[in-house]
Amino acid sequence: MNVTEYIASGILESYVMGAVSDQERREVECLSAIYPEIRNELDELSKAIENYALLHSLEPPAELKAKLMEQLDFNEQQPAIIRPMPVDRDSAPTYRSTWIVAASVGLLVLIFSFFLLSELRTNQNTMASLRTTNSSLASEVKQLRDHQSQTDQTLALLRQPGTRTLELKGNEKAPNGSMLVFWNARTQQVAVEVQSLPALPADQQYQLWSLVDGRPIDAGVFDATASSQPVQRLNRAIGRADAFAVTVEKRGGSPSPTLSTLLAMTPTSV
Template sequence: MELYVLGDISAEEKLQVEDMAAKYPEIKAEITEIERSMEFYAEEHAVEPSEHLRTRVLNSLVINLGDDNTFTKGITHQDDDRQYIDNQDNDNIVTLPAVRANGFYKYAFAACLTLLLISIYGLVNIYSKLQESNTLLTSLQQDKQRFANQVNLMDNQLDMYRDTTYKVLRLKGMPKTPTAAMILAWNAVSKKVMVDVQSIKLPKNDAQHQYQLWALVNGKPVDMGVFDAPATDTAGVKEMRSIASAAGFAVTLEPMGGSVNPTMDQMVVIGTF
């Protein structure tokens, strides 16, 4: 890039650098910084020419069209006895060593820089695609797990209805809740009581109340646990407390957490075998 600023590169190399600078702001900023550094160096080492030298340069441009061969290294002065050359203007001239660039290293540096930029660009693209692939893979795994869970729940629900040891009971609404209904299954062997969550059709309970399931055993209610409507449980079936025998089941609306005894005027559904 230093050679580009100095103008010591071919037209093809100049186009390559300008193309890279247009694509990558970092390269353009580096070129601008090099230009500023060179300008600063030139200003720091600038030498104000003497009036005699300025006049000679201007006269040479007009008369000789810039032929530097007409210059002498000093100004000739004539006294009465002698003639001498004043070289005081030349004392302030700082001669910089000529820059000799090796063509091989110049092209090698440009090639290395180009390969480095291409590699960085490729790595950025690969990393971006890898991140997208990981995100997609995570999403697919989550979908697969949700699908597997749904299949397992459906299998459990079907097993409940296919298992002959389960007694399926449909609970129907009371006179004040005629549209209320739900289905549960009781297994006399395993003593499990399973509520079909998708079958629950009860008015939505508020934050201060929950529905409570009761088993009717010898004419007395036995607490089987609480649940909400609509069901907050994501399972297809909800397992309640176990019981060895029951003549039927009923549901009442109770304060949050359930009650010791059912509130009879808050009964919403009931069913008997």
């Protein structure tokens, strides 16, 4: 059973107002005993109608009692005159008019109750929308904080004594390629800033290598474009490097470089 659709059908409002058949009443009472969501909705509707009645209740005028007491004189003793009640068939429409007025008042109350319930549902939808917006804002704030943390870490690296900046130029496979490598041998931290490199398919990444005595060592992977974080810190500790090189590898990196995709290389002694 779809509880949400059942609640939205309007049967619960009719139940609270007493405008349902015996079968519908038994059905609502049975389902409310099974599904807590329906029971909670009935409780909320009952509270809403009760609050509406209290909000629109009217106190009788204070001067009404005084007027009644003036008309009732208990000191004068007058003989009671008993007259037979006239039987007049024309008086029947009076009772009928009374019932029509009562029914009209009840209909107005019912209309206002449905209006109140509609407003209640609108407010609930607005609250749900606000919760979603707040959740989205919280997510964006978290991303901004993470970005700020990464920026602070990168600035700390660049400001550390001993941090070197090496420029890598692309070879014939990437003639317009250009990037910077920030490396600190003492802290063994490495970061890169891509200035111009060709975009890669989604299943590929650039990989940085440090060459020590002619042996390539994985220095981490990075992407060609990172607008939210221009300087990308790599997660490899590099204490020694005779040179740095860049190749194109599968996403996530490779244990050994693919020489056929070598795009740039520069010695650290320059």
